[in-house]
Amino acid sequence: MSSSAMLLRRVVVIARASSSAVMGRIVVGGGGGGGGGGRAVETTTASSPRRTMTTIGPTGGPSSDHERFISEELYPEEETEGEWVGCYLKFLPPISTYSRGIEILYNPLFNKSSAFKGGERDRLRFRGLLPPRKMNLKVQKERALIEIRAEPDMIRKHIILEDIHDTNETLYHRILIDHMDEMAPIIYTPTVGQACSEFSVLYRRPRGMYFSAEDRGHMAAMVYNWPQNDVRVIVVTDGSRILGLGDLGINGMGIPIGKLSLYCAAGGIAPHRVLPVVLDVGTDNPALLKDKFYLGLQRPRLQGSAYYQVVDEFIHAAVHRWPNVLIQFEDFSSDKAQTILNKYRNDVLCFNDDIQGTGATTLAGILGALRAKGESPTSLGDQRILIAGAGSAGMGVAQVLYQAMIEHGRSPMEAKNCFFVADERGLLAKDRLARLSPEQANFARDDDGGLSLREIVNKYKPTMILGMTAVGGLFTEDLIRDMARHCDRPIIFPLSNPTSKAECTAEQAVSWTDGRCIFASGSPFDPVEMENGQMFYPTQCNNMFVFPGIGLGVTLCGAKTVTDRMLYVAAEALANYLSGEELALGKVFPNLSTIRDVSKKVAVAVIEEAIRTGQSSKLSEKELCDLDAFVQSKMYDPIYVPLIEKRTITI
């Protein structure tokens, strides 16, 4: 083709780009095809909290191969600084930085590695510090997937992914978003359990902050060591109950890191706005106390007021530097978890994921299960609910289900009567009131204290059994067969994590109930082929389905606190997400691949609730008309944007 013909085609391409803005050689907007409506991209600088919003047009595809050929020839991909969508190059607002040279390559928030374009390599002074051939995000992802998939061992896969996390956050989150089904078990439960157990020996690079008992009196200053001004979400643990693995001390850092990866990938919070934290108050794990490679303080855990002072100092320091930050308490042992939540929940934007997040998620799963049985949500108050495990998770679930029953018109007494809560000493009843926490005492039965799980099943014929004991295999064949004898479609939720702690497996539940159970588990299980050849698809009842959306919602609307009603509407949004087809397949939670959309729906529900109840300080009624599009526009989408020197251009 002659160069004049090529030029002519270029003019046509530009002219077709309706409402296009043209900046240099970059065309904004797309032709036909794509999803209609503009999309807003939010950019931020890692070193500065300033943001720009630029609306870009519909993502139209190329109208012909010919057109694509011409455009790409004019603007070779490896040299243009934008994102190719078919034959169009989308304009992307640049990020400006004070960093230069090698510093940028070592900053995972900025680094694009082989995807840095020639212009950037010159502007930011690292030409020659990278191999010359340029790749794009797609090719980099393809290469990373080959490496991850070639590795059979889950912990090795985890190490590869976390290595990408530590070197290139854009690529890491792109991989998570595009392959959530495959990646969640690697970065989250069950593999994160092993990653925590081996955290000190696997430790490579710093991520997050540690506040130890030795830092008392310094925390208000220490928080300024964190390089980001705009932290929106902190996940904090004291490492005292990591999944069902017990006290792992600072090795529990893997949990805030994993949860925050989900905040970014599923909840659309930009990675420079999240901060994983461990409070190192010692450990009572005898193996760690004498492990020469353990990286935390080797002393018994602080107790009493000394312990609560550390928590208090940290919270005040964090809120002082980042006044609007959401603090998510995670994996605190049950003797402290509720006390801490009660102390801060009315004054600080915070929630406890194990208590409240698990409660909301399990409520959603139960509402889904009732739908699958052809029952209405109000039938929740007709259920007989056996909860095995009276810790944070068990009592959190009991409280949220109880509130939902009240919401649906049951009296407190009627609602309480639905519950049978048991721990390792059997059914909780008034005979041991003196040794129960207020939350446990609320659900103590009048009689039958100490009945075993099987005795409860055979006497009270529960319609569901929920496991939050961290005791792998607790749901025995006899127990589940008894459940199935008394109930046509028993709901069986072994929720303990990681997989080794699940009270039973999907295969066991299906086989012992002859395929009649409605099942969901905390950690993932593979589909099961039933005797009749039909497939059974277990889904995951894990708080990952609500916490990213709750975080996105409360931070976007500037909520002052996280209310019980916000958790309730989050559960409803999750339950409503399920389609009839999914329910027919036995699924009570959506596929993980939809988690980003689920999180958006949860965020919308939370924001609506905040606006309705006057909890929202940033959004008002007028934003309600297209909240879905608003939330979508605010969600972090990992793509490479051009980097420029801060000194040269300010955005």
Ligand SMILES: NC(=O)C1=CN([C@@H]2O[C@H](COP(=O)(O)OP(=O)(O)OC[C@H]3O[C@@H](n4cnc5c(N)ncnc54)[C@H](O)[C@@H]3O)[C@@H](O)[C@H]2O)C=CC1
């Ligand atoms: N799927 C999900 O989203 C979530 C799952 N979990 C899981 O739930 C489990 C429990 O977590 P927490 O409540 O924080 O722990 P926890 O240690 O506070 O509570 C465990 C409870 O189980 C009871 N228990 C122990 N042995 C028992 C037995 N043989 N029979 C009946 N009860 C027994 C204990 O007495 C205690 O009440 C963990 O494995 C955790 O990973 C926790 C939060 C969310």
Ligand SMILES: CC(=O)C(=O)O
């Ligand atoms: C999922 C979760 O938060 C836990 O197992 O603790």
Ligand SMILES: [Mg+2]
């Ligand atoms: Mg947890």
